[in-house]
Amino acid sequence: MTTAPTAAGSTGRRPRGAARRSRAGTAFVAGYLVLLIAFGVLPTGYAVYFAFTSAGGTFTGFDNFVTAARDFRFLDSVGHVAVYLVCWLVSLVVFVVGLALLLHRLAADGTGKALRFLYYVPGALAGAAGVLVWLFMLDPTVSPVRPLLAALGFDTFGEVVAPGNLPVLFTVIAFWTGAGGWIVVMYGALNNIPRDVMEAARIDGAGAWQTARRVQIPMLRKWIVYMVILAFAGGAQLFVEPQLLSLASVGVAGRDYSLSQLTYDFAFQLNDVNSAAAISVELLVVSVSAAALFVARSGFFDAD
Amino acid sequence: MRTETPAPRRLPSGAPRRLPPRLLAGSVLAAFAVFFVLPVLWLVLATTKTDRQLVHGSPLSFGSWGALRANWDALTAFQDDAVLQWLGNSALYAGISLVVTLCVSVPAGYALAMTEFRGRRALLVSTLVVMLMPNATLVVPLFLELNAVNLIGTVWSVVLPYSFYPFGVYLTYIYFTTAVPKDLLAAARIDGCSEFDVFRRVALPLATPVIALVGFFSFAANWTNYFLPYVMLPENDQMPVQVGVTSLLSNVPSFNPTVGSLAVERPQLALATLIAVAPVLIVFLFAQRFLVSGMLAGATKE
Structure with a gap:
């Protein structure tokens, strides 16, 4: 040294x-x-x-927040987003880290490269394009996975998009477009763990599981924290998936589902930019608090 | 993957137990590959079908080259090659902002990670807070701001906001804190390098993987961004391809029953979607070599 x-x-x-x-x-x-x-x-x-102001620009304190919270859809959408966030964060962390570790360990050279590319492909379909594709995937009349849907007991589009299934469906769609990029990031980070560290673990008799748990995951910590912070904020802003679903199901499913939809409704349907901003500020406060918690617990800002 | 290689007879007794986990891991990887690829495959095949085949044919069958040709002709005929114009616009916007983003984000991430200066922590915190701000909410203030300096309707109204890429600054920041040892920079300073030389000659060459990562994600994010250009560039001939494609969507009868003879059919929409995302995939394919190379392994051996 x-x-x-x-x-x-x-x-x-x-x-x-x-x-x-x-x-x-x-x-x-x-x-x-x-x-x-x-x-x-x-x-x-x-x-x-x-x-914090009215349309005319005068200071109104928390009036906009009260207006937004009194809306009959507000509490429901808070609940929806909370359930979705749990599904989304858990599956993202478990599968992204798991897949990156498996790829790094198993798939040598050509196969690994091909798999990383395949996993990333849907990332290019982020946003509206990806959701459109999934509307077809989930519709038993045209879906290529019709047998799977039938085996799960779904015969019509309406049954697939029943309210109880929505958090899982939105998680699947978001994971489909979002996970590949993070797998690439995590894989790159795994590659940066010095070879002698891995070698030392192997000589000490650590198996795949031990190495992952005691060496690799701790060294990925900053990346995982960063992913969780962004995924939390992104998930809390859930918008495109329910919005397009409600368009496709003619308002039967996904209408006024998330807080961001409510924001959009306030801003562009009711012309109330101020209440919309109030909801956004609430989302921001929640995301920042969650981020602060993670940052404080992980030494994320340390320069070393 | 080499799951079938071991010669069975000569192996010690522990070996047979090692095979199943490997097989299991392989099938997990394969299952996820199917999950990620199947919808894309469906989309590709949909471009080769007529609208009738899409509904009545088998979902994963190939239509015909003729139908693909017809879909392409119908798509390009829509508003006189508008699709090609949109693609050009997207390339222009994403290209300029990519260059600015790299010139600005990489030095910033480096400085945040490897140097101490006044306001470093404040900068890290405010970057993170801004990143967490719901994007849709920022569009209205951005519009008012750019309107005040008369940039609405110009290329700069999207290029400048795109060039602000906090995600990239953080990627660089984390990369430098986790993968580049400070000893290396200290050694260069002792050798008499100026701060700028330390960055240019030592840090930058080591940062190739993260530069590729930031460049690629910035390009992909700007290429697929929808809401900002939708608000900033209302003219049809200025639209990037993402906005253009959704303007097609509102002409698809099965989504919007009110359109008349100008209708766009679903396979044409699939083709447009595919064309809109193809550049991102091509760039990814070429950038992949740089994205995951563990270049630094062994840079500081005692």
């Missing part, structure tokens, strides 16, 4: 080097800082301003 001599030998020069480095650090982030303020902080601040 080379750290010890530098720390001991150059104490006199240290402040100057640190100052130089600090200036360089500022220079490196300057361009990003401009974009962050212009297209991140400013619009976010604007939205928060909307949430």
Whole structure:
């Protein structure tokens, strides 16, 4: 290790080097800082301003939040989103980490490359395109998995999209488009674990399971935390899936299902940008609190 | 995968027990491959069918080249090659923002990970908070902001917001904190490198995998973004392909019964969807080599 001599030998020069480095650090982030303020902080601040003012711009305290919460659809959609979030986060973490580990361990060279590509393919169909494809997949009249749907006892589209099934269906769709990208990220991170660490684990007699649990997963920690934070926020904003489903089922299923749909309804149907902003601010507060919890518990911001 | 290789007779008694888990793992990987690919396969095959075949034929059958040809002709005939124009627009928007994103995000992620400066933590926190903000909510403030500087309807109204890519900054940040040892940079400084040289000559070459990752995800995110260009670029000849395709959707009779003779059929919609996403897949295929190479393994051996 080379750290010890530098720390001991150059104490006199240290402040100057640190100052130089600090200036360089500022220079490196300057361009990003401009974009962050212009297209991140400013619009976010604007939205928060909307949430606490009336359409005329006068300060109204929590009135918008009360209006939104009193809406008869509000509590239902909170419940829907909560159930969906549990399904989505659990399946994402378990399967993404599991698949990345399996791929890394088993599939050598060509096969692994091909599988990573196949897993990623639906990622290109993010958003509306992917949901459209799934509307066909879930419709027993045209679906290629008709036998599977029949075996599960579903004969019509209406039965498939029964309210009780929706959290699972939305999870399947979101996983289908979203998991591949994360598998690529995790696989890359696994590749970056130094070979001697893996070798040491093997010499110590650790099997596949032990190595994964005691060496690989701890080293993936930051990536997993990051994925969970973003997946939580993304999941809380669930929108395209229920929106298109309600379009396809003519309002039978998925209508006013999620909080984001309610936001959309307030902003574009009722012309109430302020209540819409209030719901968004609530979503933001929940996501940030969850993120803060994860960050605090994992040392995510430590520079080492 | 090599599940069938071992010569059965000479193996020690532990070996037969090792085979089933391997087989099990292989089938899990295969099952997920089917799950991810089957709907895509269906989509590809749907482009070769007529609307009638789509409903009455077997779901995973091939239609005919003639039907594919007819779908293509019908699609390009829609508003005089509008589809090709949309593809060009998408490439322009995603391309410019890709370049700006890389020039801005990679140095920022590096500085956040490897240097200490005033406001570092504040920057990390605010980036994360902004990333968690519901996207749909940001569109209205962004519109008002860009309207104030008269950029609505110009290329910059989407390119500039796209270039702000906090996700990429975090990817770079995590990559540098987990995969690049600080010793390496310290060594370069002792050798007399300036801070900029340390970044350019030491950190940047090591960061190839993450640069590829950020570049690819930025390209894919911008290519598939829908809501922002939908609001910022209302003119038909400025639309990116994602917005264009959904304008086709509203002309499909089975989704919107009110359209008349200009109707677009479902297989044509499938074809349009496929064309809209193909560039992302092609870029992924070429970038994959860089995305997962563990270049750093062994960079700091004591």
